[in-house]
Amino acid sequence: MEHLQDPPAATCPGIRRITTPAGDPAWLVTGYAAARSLLADARVGRSHPDPDNAPRFSDSMLLGRPWGTVRTERTEHARMRRLMARAFSSGQSEALRPRIQEMTDRLLDELSGLPRPADFHQAVSQPLPALVIAVLLGVPAEDRDRFRRWSDDWTHAEDHERARSGMENLRAYMTDLVAAKRGRPGDDAISDLLSVADGSGEVTEAEVVALATTLLFAGNETTVAAIDKGVLLLLGHEQAREAVWRDPALAPAAVEEVLRARSPMPVDPATEQLGIVRYAHEDLDTGGAGIRAGDLILVRKLDANQDPSVFPDPERFDVARHPNPHLTFGYGPRYCPGAPLARVELQVLFSTLPRRFPGLRLANPGEPPRRQPGRLTPHPEHLLVTW
Template sequence: MPVHHATTYAGDPAWRVTGYRTVRRLLADPRLGRTHTDPDHASRYSESMVFGRALPASPTEHDDHVQLRRLLTPAFSARRMARLRPRVQDLVDGLLDQLTAQDQPADFHQAVSFPLPVLVICELLGVPYHDRDDFRRWSDAAADMTDRQRSLDGLAALWAYMRDIVARKRREPGPDVLSELGAASDDGTGRFAPDRAAMIAAGLLFAGHETTVAAIDKGVVLLDRHPELAADPERIAGAVEEILRLPLPVPVADGPAPGLPRWANADIDVDGTTIPAGDLVVLDLQDANLDPDTFDRPAACDPGRTDGTHLTFGHGPHYCIGAPVARLELQTLFATLPRRLPGLRLAVPVDELPARTTHLTGGLAALPVRW
C-alpha cells in the first residue's frame, strides 16, 4: 500500500505516501498544496515556520504562483547558468585553496559546503556576502523543527533583513534577482507588494543555500564510500544525480519519516484509500527515490544510471526553480575534487558524523576530512 497513517514531527496525524509512481503523481496533483481553509487547526508537519504548517487559503493562489514562476524563471535559465559557470569554478578553486591551507583534519562543511552555495546565491540575488553570518544564523533558527519561537524569530529576522534589501534594490537596482523583485513590487498589481517580495526573497535565500549545503556534505560522504562517483569525469552529471537521489548514509534514530508536506484541498482517492480534504499528506521523496519498481538496485550508486529520474527537486508545476544552480554547484565541485584532492577521505567513521536531525534540511553539523 502506498498510503499509510503517520505521525509528524509535531505529533499531529498525517498520511504518508510512498512509492515512486504515486509520489510523482501527487506532486503534480492540484488538489494538494501548501494552503488550508483553517490553517490554525490544520495538522502541522513540524514546529518550523518554514513548511511546518499550512498557509491561509487564497483565491489567487494559482495565479500568484504562475506569475511568480514567470518572474523568477529567467534568473535560473540555461543561459544565465552558462554565464555563471566560470565564476562558480573560481569560487570552488578559491575555497579549496583555503581548505588545503588548513591543518588536517579540517571541517569540509565549514570550509566548502556552507560558503560555496552562499557565495553563489548572494551573487544571484544581490545579497552582501559579508552578512552571511547573520542570515546563516537566522536561516538555521527558521529551520528548527522543534522550537516554534526560535523558528518564528529566525524567519522574522530573515524577512526584515530582506525587506531592507528589496527596498534598497528598488532605489538602486542592479543585475540581480532582488532588483527584479523590487521592480515587480512596483507593477501596480499588488501581487508583489514590498512585504510579499521580501518574503519571497527570504525564501529564495533560505532555499538557495540550505539545501545545497546538505547535498554537498552528502556528496563528500558518498564519494568516500563510492570512489566510482569520481572515476569518470565524463559521467560527472550522472554522479551528481546519484548524490541527489541517494540518502545521507549516516545512522539516525527512528522517528517520523521525512518528506514534503502538502495539505489536501479536496478528497483524493489514492489506490483505493480516500484522503479527506484538509488532511496533511507527507510525500516521502526518499522512499520514492529508492523504489525498486523504478530503480534497478536502488541502493547502488551508479553514475551511469538511466532507469529513472529522482524526485529530489519535486515534479510538475512546483518543480524546484533553483535546481539548475544547485546542479551547477555540485557538478563543478565534484568534477574538481578528484583533480585537486585525489586523497580526500573522511577523518572519522561515518557513524560518528553529527547529523542535524532536528533541522528541516537535514545534513551534517560538521564534516571532518583529510586529504
C-alpha cells in the same frame, strides 16, 4: 474536520496512515507513482480550507501551519513561479557557472591550507551556497555569515523561538536590502524583480521581500545538505570515487545519483517521517487511498527515490545510473525553480575535487558523522576529510 479524528486503516502499498509528532493523522506517501501523482495534482496544495484546525506535522515555523488560501493558491503559485523563473532559468544558472567555479576554487584553496583532518562542512559545504545565492540576489558578500546563521536558525524543528527569530531576522534584513536596491539597482535578481513591480504592477515590493527571503533561505540550506551528502557518498564508496576521480566528466551523472540516494548520516527521530507537506483541497482516490478534503499529506521523496519498480537495486550507489528520474526536485507545476542553479553548483564542485584533491578521503571511514539534532535539513556536526 470530524473525519480527521477517525482515520481509515492503512491502505495500498506506497501510502499509509500515520500519526505525526504533533499527534495529528496524516497520509505518508512513499511509493514513486503515488508521490509523482500527488506532487503534480492541482487539487493538492500548501493551503488548508480551515487553517486554524489543520492537522500539523509539528510545531516548527516551516511546517507547523498551512500557507495561503485555497481560493487563491493556484493562481498565486503560478504567478510567483513566473517571477522566480526570471532568476532561476537554466540560462541564468549556466551564466553563473564561471563565477561559481571561481568561488569553488577559492574555497578549495583555503581548504588546502587547513590542518588535516579538515572539516569540509565548515570549509566548503556551508560557505559555497551562501556565496552563490548572495551573488544571485545581490546580497553583499560581507553579509553572508549573518544570513547563513539566520538561515540555520530557521531550520530548527524543536527550538521554535530560535526558528522564529531566524525567520524574522532574514525578513527584516531582506526588507532593508530591497529598499536599498530600489534606490540603487544592480545586476541581480532582486533588482530585476523590482523592475517588474515598477513596470507592470504584477508583484508588490512586499512580495519581492517575501520571495527574496524564501530564495535566500531555500537556495542555501538545501544545497549545503546536498554537498555534504555527496562528499559522504562519493568518498564512502570506493568504486564510485575511483570512477569520478578517474573521469570527472562523470560528475553530472554522479550528482543525479547523489540527489537520489539516501544520506549515510543517521536519521533524526524528530524528522524521521517528514515529507513534503501538502493538504488535499478535494476528496482524492490516489492508489486506492481514500484521501479526503483537508487531510494532511506527507510526500517522502527520498523514499519514492528508492522504489525498486523505478530504480533497480535502489540501495546501490551507482554514479552511472541511467535513467535516473528521481523526485528530489519535485515534479510537475511545483518542480523546484532552483534546480538548475543547484545542479550547476554540485557539478562544478564534484568535477573540481578530483583535480584539486586527488587523494581526498574521509578521515574516519565507516564512521558516519553525527547529525546536528533537531534540524529539518540534515547537516553533520563535522565532516572530517584528509588528503
